[in-house]
Amino acid sequence: MQFTRLRLSGFKSFVDPTELRIDPGLTGIVGPNGCGKSNVVEALRWVMGENSAKSMRGSGMDDVIFAGTSARPPRNLADVTLTVANEARTAPAAFNDADTLEVSRRIERAAGSAYRINGRDVRAQDVRLLFADAATGAHSPALVSQGRIGVLITAKPAARRAILEEAAGVSGLHTRRKEAEKR
Ligand code: ATP
Ligand code: MG
Secondary structure (H helix, E strand, O other): EEEEEEEEEEEEEEEOOOOEEOOOOOOOOOOOOOOOOOHHHHHHHHOOOOOOOOOHOOOHHHHOOOOOOOOOOOEOOOOOEEEEEOOOOOOOHHHOOEEEEEEEEEEEEEEEEEEEEOOOEOOOHHHHHHHHHHOOOOOOOOOOOOHHHHHHHOOHHHHHHHHHHEEEEEHHHHHHHHHHHHO
């Protein structure tokens, strides 16, 4: 799964609309402390369905919305859009007719999140399923936050098993089985 573009607006320190192109190969983000490097990675995690405010370094999900500075008033809305190449047609059937997928999540203060794929309203679960098998996803071991290595080393066996299952690509199957059992 190839990510090609990330757009942020009102998300954490990215108050103005910002577009980052993601070319094939390795992308590095460099900058001084506090410039927003980790916020970019958190935007990726968030748009893929992250539910834990704590792993976004906040106490509630509204904390991802630009909180204002001495020079700028706070925002009431944050929006992140991730563009994913789908030429290989690996997306679930419902979205698999397009060459690119635009996955977006937007949050309004005190009103929660809404997700869209190519302009259609979808459930958070649809977004999670889209990324579940792709070694991506909000909980993918491919996303290693600052300080996570230490947590991994001291993890309990059950938590470490979950990490291994994700790495082995079977956690997507668990999610689908739970979905099927509900029907
Ligand atoms: P380091 O090199 O220290 O890891 P970094 O480049 O990863 O730094 P981030 O942690 O991404 O930096 O960004 C931190 C900045 O984002 C801080 O200045 C913080 O005030 C700002 N920030 C975080 N959340 C918000 C918010 N909701 N509204 C406005 N600014 C925010
Ligand atoms: Mg950082």
